[in-house]
Amino acid sequence: MSTDHQNLDLKKLRNSILQWLKERLSDESYDKISTMSEALAGDAEDWEVYSSLSAVPRYTGKSPLELTDDELKEARNIRTGWDPSQWSVDQLARTLLLLSIAERDKDEFFDKLEKLFISSDMGEAEALYQSLPVLPYPDELKDRAAEGIRSNITSVFTAVAQRNPYPADFLDEDAWNQVVLKSLFVQTPLYLIVGIDRRANDKLADILVEYAHERWSAGREVSPELWRPVGPFIDEANLEEIEKVLNHEDTLHRQAAILALSASESKAASNLIKKYQDVLHNVHKQEINWHRIGEQYDAAR
Amino acid sequence: MMFIDPHIHMISRTTDDYKAMYEAGVVAVIEPAFWLGQPRTNPGSMLDYFSMIVGWERFRASQFGIQHYCTIGLNSKEANNEKLAEETMELLPRYASKEGVVAIGEIGYDDMTDLEDRYFRKQVELAKKMDMLVLIHTPHRNKKQGTLKSMDVCEEHGLDPSKVIIDHNNEETIKDVLERGYWTAFTIYPGTKMGNERMVEIVKEYGTERIFIDSAADWGHSDPLGVPKTAKLMLQRGISEDDVKKVCYQNALDAYSQSGQMNENDWLNRSKIDQRKTFSGNTVLRGGYKPYIEDEDDAKNDIIIE
Numbered sequence: 001m002s003t004d005h006q007n008l009d010l011k012k013l014r015n016s017i018l019q020w021l022k023e024r025l026s027d028e029s030y031d032k033i034s035t036m037s038e039a040l041a042g043d044a045e046d047w048e049v050y051s052s053l054s055a056v057p058r059y060t061g062k063s064p065l066e067l068t069d070d071e072l073k074e075a076r077n078i079r080t081g082w083d084p085s086q087w088s089v090d091q092l093a094r095t096l097l098l099l100s101i102a103e104r105d106k107d108e109f110f111d112k113l114e115k116l117f118i119s120s121d122m123g124e125a126e127a128l129y130q131s132l133p134v135l136p137y138p139d140e141l142k143d144r145a146a147e148g149i150r151s152n153i154t155s156v157f158t159a160v161a162q163r164n165p166y167p168a169d170f171l172d173e174d175a176w177n178q179v180v181l182k183s184l185f186v187q188t189p190l191y192l193i194v195g196i197d198r199r200a201n202d203k204l205a206d207i208l209v210e211y212a213h214e215r216w217s218a219g220r221e222v223s224p225e226l227w228r229p230v231g232p233f234i235d236e237a238n239l240e241e242i243e244k245v246l247n248h249e250d251t252l253h254r255q256a257a258i259l260a261l262s263a264s265e266s267k268a269a270s271n272l273i274k275k276y277q278d279v280l281h282n283v284h285k286q287e288i289n290w291h292r293i294g295e296q297y298d299a300a301r
Numbered sequence: 302m303m304f305i306d307p308h309i310h311m312i313s314r315t316t317d318d319y320k321a322m323y324e325a326g327v328v329a330v331i332e333p334a335f336w337l338g339q340p341r342t343n344p345g346s347m348l349d350y351f352s353m354i355v356g357w358e359r360f361r362a363s364q365f366g367i368q369h370y371c372t373i374g375l376n377s378k379e380a381n382n383e384k385l386a387e388e389t390m391e392l393l394p395r396y397a398s399k400e401g402v403v404a405i406g407e408i409g410y411d412d413m414t415d416l417e418d419r420y421f422r423k424q425v426e427l428a429k430k431m432d433m434l435v436l437i438h439t440p441h442r443n444k445k446q447g448t449l450k451s452m453d454v455c456e457e458h459g460l461d462p463s464k465v466i467i468d469h470n471n472e473e474t475i476k477d478v479l480e481r482g483y484w485t486a487f488t489i490y491p492g493t494k495m496g497n498e499r500m501v502e503i504v505k506e507y508g509t510e511r512i513f514i515d516s517a518a519d520w521g522h523s524d525p526l527g528v529p530k531t532a533k534l535m536l537q538r539g540i541s542e543d544d545v546k547k548v549c550y551q552n553a554l555d556a557y558s559q560s561g562q563m564n565e566n567d568w569l570n571r572s573k574i575d576q577r578k579t580f581s582g583n584t585v586l587r588g589g590y591k592p593y594i595e596d597e598d599d600a601k602n603d604i605i606i607e
Contacts, residue, residue, distance in 0.1 A: 121355035
């Protein structure tokens, strides 16, 4: 889907990661990690591969990475959409080690990668899934990414779903739709999903409207973010639902409904907006966008 | 008072148990790798089990404010399945260095067969090579002989007794185990192991150095509140608060923190449980369940299920 990734310069990526680590680790820890990295790219035995990946936090600690603005820009230049802004030092070091294994032949890389995934602890699983967008052979990682979406451990799920360009760039429609639906189901925000607008589709819109019905029937709240991917597909068929949200007691939900309507090109949507000029005015005046709605809803939840 | 249950098989317990343990003051648990009541027939089930105790179970515990650690090892019962044992041995190094893995264990003897002996020794060697602690399960039958032999093997392979925890002790084994310098653990488990009234007497007689207790609660008739209940009984029967703390918290911490994988700060400085933010949504909290927020949770009407 994305062509950007095909140009991923693995050497440049490795050098940047090494540089970022060097600035954050003691000389001793940095030496340890770079030695491990060389061994893993070379002929380290199996047990050494697995135990190196596991032992990373013992050498790096787990502090937030806190990349500078320049470093984050560099990250985006290397891989479009890559966002390691919330990563910790151990996670970056683990990514480095994965890239080292990737220097071996492809079959060996996939064999070890799969074993690493299936025997991962929580911290390892998070780091592995976060690494998906910068690993080689991305087309062959789709099943693995979809498996991450099935995880019951929220931090593992969000490692794939949030601030990660891999799903939008590579997952097929059904798997993508699960990313969005499951985020709502486990109550994690949508505004952190990379490509949430780009990958909106009518099948997803139908699924989400149905999910809203199910929640309403059970007397449960519906996230205002649910209407974001529905927006472009609003027409006569689901106008009633949007109108219901336009009359929600909470301003945030009413604003979300207006934003959703604004994304639709249907006549029905533009007619409906006219009836709610006050909310529209309010959205413009306060410069409300989906990001803010997501943030505010998440903070108040 | 804070408690550690340094031996409990949480995969067999319900989330209600976690909640009760948390309310009773349990801050941390150690889940030793063991058998499941029914024998495994292939190494794949061993692999999934190890993954579960370093992954999902740890997450589940954290949801209830309990820090979860584990030990990795091939138990003595299943060491008798040679093919399974051989393949499991290859899995161990893949798990032993993971975060929160505090020892190789629980290993030792069950029937004291040759195969049990072979894989016990192999694992003792592995622990030595990886510089890890060892948790020893002493047998139900032939306990005294099995305990002595376990210590002999550890010493034969050059392990330092201060890096070894001998578990499931009783009145018959305590003296030798203490004298030889090992951590001496007792399992408060109804019927087959230690009763807590007996445990009170043991502490009165032997003191508290290197002695600690656990529940080993599992799929059998057992009690996940074994440690806090015994602490209460000890206090009632005149054992000082300091001593109770040693037996029900500090000594287990001192023993296992030698691994570098268990630290008091893990629970003293953990963030408050807020299932909304940190871990909202999963099977524990099937979508839509009202999240539990520490310090804010209202008294609930128990018959309403939302």
